[in-house]
Amino acid sequence: MILGGILIALACWALTFGLSAGNFWLKIGFSVIFISLYSLIWQRPKISFRFNSILWGSISSLLLYIIFLIGNKFASYIFTGSNSQVENIYSLGMGTNKILVFLLLFFITGPGEEIFWRGFIQDRLMVKWGYLRGYLVTTIIYSGVHIFSGNSILILASFVAGAFWGLLYLWKRDLLIQMFSHSLWGAVIFIFAPIQ
Numbered sequence: 571m572i573l574g575g576i577l578i579a580l581a582c583w584a585l586t587f588g589l590s591a592g593n594f595w596l597k598i599g600f601s602v603i604f605i606s607l608y609s610l611i612w613q614r615p616k617i618s619f620r621f622n623s624i625l626w627g628s629i630s631s632l633l634l635y636i637i638f639l640i641g642n643k644f645a646s647y648i649f650t651g652s653n654s655q656v657e658n659i660y661s662l663g664m665g666t667n668k669i670l671v672f673l674l675l676f677f678i679t680g681p682g683e684e685i686f687w688r689g690f691i692q693d694r695l696m697v698k699w700g701y702l703r704g705y706l707v708t709t710i711i712y713s714g715v716h717i718f719s720g721n722s723i724l725i726l727a728s729f730v731a732g733a734f735w736g737l738l739y740l741w742k743r744d745l746l747i748q749m750f751s752h753s754l755w756g757a758v759i760f761i762f763a764p765i766q
Contacts, residue, residue, distance in 0.1 A: 571612045572694050575686065579605050579715050587718040594662040599674045602682035609690035616689070617745050626742065627750025634734050634755050635763070641730065642765045645723065655723035660764060672761050680753030687712050687732070688739040688748050696740075705740050709733045731755075 582601035589597070609615075645652040663671055687708060696704030713729035739748055759765060 572691060572698075575605065575608055575612075575691060576711055578608055579686070579711075583715040584718045587716075587720070593666055595666050595671050595674050599678045602679050602686070605686045606682035609686045613690050613693070615685050615745050617749075619746060620744075623744050623746035624750055626744070626747045628754060630734075630738055630747065630751040631755040631758065634731065634751070635758055637730065637734070638727070638759065638765055641727075649723065652723050655721050656766060658721055659719075659724050659727075660760075660766060663760075668761055672757055675756040675760060676753045680756050681749040684735065684745060684748040684752050688735060689745045692736055692739060701740055705736045709736045712736075 579601075582604055586594070586597040586601050642656065645656075649655075691711065692704055692708035694704075695707050698704065699707065709729065709732045712732035713725055716725045716728040719725065735748055735752060738751065739745070
């Protein structure tokens, strides 16, 4: 079931990034719906609705955004062509209505990815291999599926974000924190305050 989920995620990300036809945001939205539905077949997410979860999600999304701001400042010194790769990330959904992108990021992509990657894959791998190893393997796989983008900055960014959210899940074990953090961070970095 874990391997099946990983293979499905690989196929979905390969199609999302590999097929030039179609709207990127809709493709990633459908991919996330597909993988999260797969995970729901095998495991119901443990979600508790508490104000503290929303607070931690907000604080963590702000912290991750700051990490990305700092990383963007240093990326051009470390990686040749990093600015053009960042521009390529933002150009993926060029011309898409911002309200649609916000709705997809906040209500589908953010929550769905966390249900699948942290609530299913990381949770299962931590049970199978222990907390640290399960966390590390999930982080590597999460960034690995982004290899189909062909964008080294996006792969690195997904590694940093995946490591951050994975560590947060390892610490708090509260999926609502993850979902809110991912959703808010995505909305801010792609809609409200892009890093370019």
